[in-house]
Amino acid sequence: MKFSLACLLGGMAMAVAASGALAGVRPALTGYSEGAQIMHVTPTRDQIDAINGVVYAQVKSLRAVRQLHMSFLVPRNGDLKPAILYLPGGGFTSADYDKFIEMRMALAQAGFVVAAAEYRTVPDTFPDPVVDGKAAVRYLRAHAAEYGIDAKRIGVLGDSAGGWLAQMLGVTNGEKSFDKGDYMNQSSDVQAVATLYGLSDLLRIGEGFPDDIQQVHRSPASTEALLVNGPAFRDKPGAGIGQTPDKAMQASPLGHINGKKPPFLIMHGSADTLVSPWQSQRLYEALKSIHSPVQYVLVAGAEHGDIHWFQPPVIDKVTQWFRQTLGAPIKVSQDKRDHPNANL
Template sequence: MVFTETVLGQEVKKDTAFTVYSTFIKERKKYPEISIVKLKEYKNVMVKKAIVYKSIDNRNLLLDAFYNTSKLNPAVILIHGGGWKSGSKEHMQPMAAKIASKGYACFAVEYRLSDEATYPAGIIDVKNAIQFIKSNAKKYHIDTTKIAVLGCSSGGQMAALVGTTNGHQKLETTKKGIPSASVQAIIDIDGVLAFKHPESKEGDMASWWLGGTYEEIPEIWNQASALYQTDKNTPPILFINSQYPRFHAGRDDMIKILDEYKIYSEIKNIPNSPHPFWLLHPWFETTTNYIIKFLDRTFK
């Protein structure tokens, strides 16, 4: 279902096909013990929501910040899933708060979805969010040399692409005085690494976001695939995956390249889980523990 929502005085088209509640209703048929992960308050985490990080014409793009003021902390940018067409930054708030409580500054980011703008708009939005966060490093107590990008499902695909395209001029605003959008770590939670691949089953959802089918625009499908951007400059990466191979298409081929360049990678599997496991108990704690251990290993 698509509807128009007024946010901060502006009308924004929203697709509500993918929500936490609809996911819960669907998955509890197979996993009756599950429950929805709720946003928790932590005494050491400050929260500021609906921060405008970018304006396009009359459209403001927002992010939610979860951070502490104890010292300069590594930052984590969180990208929600929803098939590039649906979903919301609010989905990432519980995870952002939990990670922030362990000594990180976390930012759940809104980006333009496929009903609003096709690729590479969403990728550029996320990179602009990273630049905004770095530009405001003092306010959010961030060490700008320690930035991770994390995404789930389609957001995982985007996170991997953001991280494998550090410094790519076509995807990044490069003006004097604006910091780079480069990141030093990637966390891909069940996001594909290649749109066209023997393991991939991407179809209409990918076509809507990429602006056409593989037969029509093969170069764009390949350009948007992190596997084909992986090189010696790719940062360390953590893969957290469900039991479904289609959601990590291209991962093993990517790891072969990373191994050639001696770049650290790690795979964590969540057995007997649905695809959107990060939104639900009992898998949330396991997922966040894997993330925090990887971030600590990389940045602390």
């Protein structure tokens, strides 16, 4: 009997100890800690999950179907988070969407779901990039629950040609002609636009530059001309951007300044020798003229996409502006946290 009682008491003690461990009681730092340097860590930020290779759209060409991809940075918590869609620059000829990790990671650490998307470029022509950008926004809304996104708060960020595309998404809110493809029951409108050294007027990219630079932009081989008019082929002669001003303005953000616009943050480098700072000045003036919320920041001494744009003051400015404009993540109830995807 004594032996049985002792075993019972011992078992109870072990059960109590186990239940304490399960309840989160930390074991004492004894024995196995001999000689170790003890580090005490207080968690201050969320884990960020990287999700790559997501197909957000499929587009048909003459003989093939092309998949368009995006990648995600998702703070791992149960909050309902605003989302930022990043659109990369590349002179209208490339869309390397996994770049600018410094900016994207800072936005994720600030509590945003950050999606980076590729889009069609030259030799594809306008409006294909805008169609793709809007498809990416619709995808985010259609899959908001899977990534913990607040579908009512989606912003867009782009640099250079990606800045042009971000601007186009913002100024064409409500224009249905660019909405094609999947998830047509979702809105492609965005609630905030940040554009870095972007293009607002394809007719005047070299404004204020020496004439030899402006002559380059008059060429039918300039990338903006190829975007709008395509290459010369068979019975199509191609054309310089200035030869088709109506088409050029339809493909320019300044050609869509009417109606209500989302808030804009416009940033440009004062020393930019590739895209004239007048591009951002003109956009700022146009948005101000219709009393649309807009901030314009000129980064002193910054060239086009140079090291200035990777520094904390620039990244912090963009991050803080999105937080002020879109708001902070929203805490959700415990029952929603128990959802299988609630940890995203």
